[in-house]
Amino acid sequence: MNDRETVKICKALADENRLNILRLLRNGELCACHLLEDLHITQPTLSHHMKLLCDCGLVDYRKDGKWMHYSIAKDAHAKLSAVTTEYFGEEESR
Amino acid sequence: MNDRETVKICKALADENRLNILRLLRNGELCACHLLEDLHITQPTLSHHMKLLCDCGLVDYRKDGKWMHYSIAKDAHAKLSAVTTEYFGEEESR
DNA sequence: CATATAGATAGACGCTTGTCAATATGTAAA
């Protein structure tokens, strides 16, 4: 993973609303309208955030008729672990 | 670790110059003037980046006369691991 | 004290980002 990709992922994580979205998705797939109920933002703003989260590969989407279903990407954990290892080493015992 | 703190850490990681600084520090403590040689930025810009990295707790500093020595914080790995766990779970096998 | 050097701070500038209202697109149902 190159620096540009790392920056993209870290930027995606650097917003409280997007962190809340990820927390909501931890329990499993959710559709956009459900996310919208729990966040105090407008629908276009949510759409914007979901685009950033999907573009950096942390979130997957599934289109089902009119609805968009979002979920944490399978390799999201691995991606962030790779960042940790790259800059801070393998173990927490330095 | 609350969301505001997480955002602060992720913002600090969301810049290529700062990622390069962390990579340089992986081999051990370095003084600001040495960092400056390897990065194509001015001294005030480096000072700005170091402030962000120190303020979020990823980097430690030690003042020695005129020189500032920077190093990766002891718990930097643990901090980023905590972020990973908080939003993406304990294991990579979901 | 005067000078030199390492680093921090202030202020300015252009670019990016988060947000919203308005509108467009796509899908389903009447």
Added chain:
DNA sequence: TTTACATATTGACAAGCGTCTATCTATATG
């Protein structure tokens, strides 16, 4: 086909960020 609904896109705006030049502060040395 018309209507309703879910989501995406556009355009605007204020706030934030990365960078620079200029200047300040602190420390060491002649």
